Amino acid sequence: MSRVRTISIRGLTIKLLVDSKVYPPSFTTRLIAKNLPSLDCLDVLDLGTGSGILAIVASKLGACRIIATDISRRALDNASINLKMNNVENVELRYGSIYQSVENEKFDVIISNPPMTPSVRPFPRYTWGGADGRMMLDRVILDASKHLRKNGRLIIPTISLVGIDKTWRLLTSLGFKIKVLGYGWRPFGDKLIKIKEYIDRLEHADYFYDKFWRPCWRVILYEAILP
Ligand SMILES: C[S@@+](CC[C@H](N)C(=O)[O-])C[C@H]1O[C@@H](n2cnc3c(N)ncnc32)[C@H](O)[C@@H]1O
Numbered sequence: 001m002s003r004v005r006t007i008s009i010r011g012l013t014i015k016l017l018v019d020s021k022v023y024p025p026s027f028t029t030r031l032i033a034k035n036l037p038s039l040d041c042l043d044v045l046d047l048g049t050g051s052g053i054l055a056i057v058a059s060k061l062g063a064c065r066i067i068a069t070d071i072s073r074r075a076l077d078n079a080s081i082n083l084k085m086n087n088v089e090n091v092e093l094r095y096g097s098i099y100q101s102v103e104n105e106k107f108d109v110i111i112s113n114p115p116m117t118p119s120v121r122p123f124p125r126y127t128w129g130g131a132d133g134r135m136m137l138d139r140v141i142l143d144a145s146k147h148l149r150k151n152g153r154l155i156i157p158t159i160s161l162v163g164i165d166k167t168w169r170l171l172t173s174l175g176f177k178i179k180v181l182g183y184g185w186r187p188f189g190d191k192l193i194k195i196k197e198y199i200d201r202l203e204h205a206d207y208f209y210d211k212f213w214r215p216c217w218r219v220i221l222y223e224a225i226l227p
Pocket of ligand 1: 023024025026028029047048049050051052053054069070071072075096097098112113114115116125126127136
């Protein structure tokens with residue numbers, strides 16, 4: 001049975017049709033949505049749109065044109081319904097891996113919340129980030145400059161389980177100027193607890209224990225500006 005969920009963010013009320021096979025807006029999704037800068041009349045690319053929530057928020061924040069991509073057709077179907085439910089008409093949905101469907105196009109802003117759960121065995125595709133959790137993250141960053149206009153911005157989170165410093169170093173080495181737009185932390189969920197020993201063996205993974213002695217991951221939201 002399908003269910004509609006209402007999310008309030010930045011004074012917006014967004015309705016989303018819940019699909020158990022599509023990534024549900026998470027703590028990191030909210031962190032991005034809360035900290036998106038003004039997008040007035042800008043062209044935006046949302047990579048890995050999932051339910052379409054960040055494309056919807058971008059539209060409500062004034063972006064002129066948004067292209068939202070995903071490799072999950074199921075996610076794109078769900079996003080299409082969600083765009084209609086929220087009266088959003090300036091988002092174009094495209095199927096394809098990362099930049100595949102925008103090969104020769106440039107944008108003012110690229111937003112992405114890549115799957116970052118590190119694991120050898122695939123998790124549900126929408127959350128699995130490959131063995132080190134950086135499979136999509138690194139590809140988004142490495143090719144961003146080809147798809148950004150001058151002074152364009154890449155808005156991208158990194159969780160501590162995949163190496164916050166590693167993202168900083170990669171962005172810096174590519175010439176981006178970096179700002180931190182937001183940060184936060186969450187206790188491990190059941191799935192992360194199960195793979196904690198694996199996480200302990202990852203070179204770049206880092207976490208801390210809170211006062212209840214729960215392992216917690218951190219997340220940083222970067223804005224990387226192409227000079
Ligand atoms: C963590 S979810 C984020 C969804 C949504 N943007 C949000 O913040 O709630 C990651 C999304 O990326 C998609 N994805 C995974 N690998 C991808 C790839 N290679 N190219 C494009 N999208 C991909 C997944 O299907 C999923 O919808």
